[in-house]
Amino acid sequence: MKIQSEPIGSIPRSPELIEAILSNGAAGDLEKLYEKAVAETLLAFENTGSEVITDGEQAKSSFVTYPLNGLTNIGEGGMRIDFEDGHFRQLPVLTKGPFRFARFAEQYVGYAIKRTNCLVKQAVISASALSLIYPAGGLEGYSQDEFISDLINECEKDIRLCLQQGAHKVQIDFTEGRLSLKLDPSGGVLRHFIDLNNLVFARFTKDEQQKLGVHVCPGGDHDSTHSADVDYNSFLPSLFDLNVGNFYLQLASEHDKTKVLKTIGQYLKVDQRAFIGVIDVNSPRIESAEEVSDLILEAVKYIPVNQLGTTDDCGFSPFCDDRSTTREIAFAKIKARIDGTKLAEKIIFS
């Protein structure tokens, strides 16, 4: 028996790459840097002993904006997301219909799969996150209903193309889930988000849904969060209504981990697996394998071990210009996850 372990997605970009991106380097030069960055990331991932890896999202502008880069019908000034430390990120806004992705995540996973023997997973953005780019005042000649219909088609295509490329899993990033309860404590927006994402998942068979997963967290940018103050236990119950087989759940940075584990165990459905976060990506301290193993041993008190997996709390740099964590620390933490998961396996299955 094994306990599955998977990363979330992003790895910090090298200072050299961040510099080149921010100074708008020539396209050809950037392309070469991306290739080098992915090669280095795949190798460093392999050296951690991971079976499932990612390309580190080295060529994505961010986990949410990659399908929008290059579109001519978006502008600045969309929804603003405020973080605890005072900084914020702002989504773009759609200025004209129809809405189509400028690029699909398949290009990243297709490239990485050819360059490693490990299994490669791919993160994509949720329909609910992208739904926020439609302007509150509407768009002339392009109704919100038409936008949602196009959005669902594009999100389905984004996932399906990754599966066709051979992605081990396709993970849908849903960081706005917990945030939605901060903006609307009644849960109405959260319910709307879940229904919208389920419209995308309904396009897939039961077998395909087992290759899909949803990641949730309170945000992880510049080592800061946007919704850690929202009670996780009020968010988790409806989360498992999403029709996917896997959940990648931030946990290591929670204060009361046992309470969260109990809630997961209570609501996780029989055909679902919970990958619990055993690495706090917002802290520079490198976890020990024993510490990771201890958390897994606590988890199996509440979650059947055949439905359990481990992950990191979040990506290490969801936005490309985030310099808060070094690559060395990120990979040391990933190695702690792998070693700690193996240690727990030994104890549990001996």
Ligand SMILES: [Zn+2]
């Ligand atoms: Zn996250």
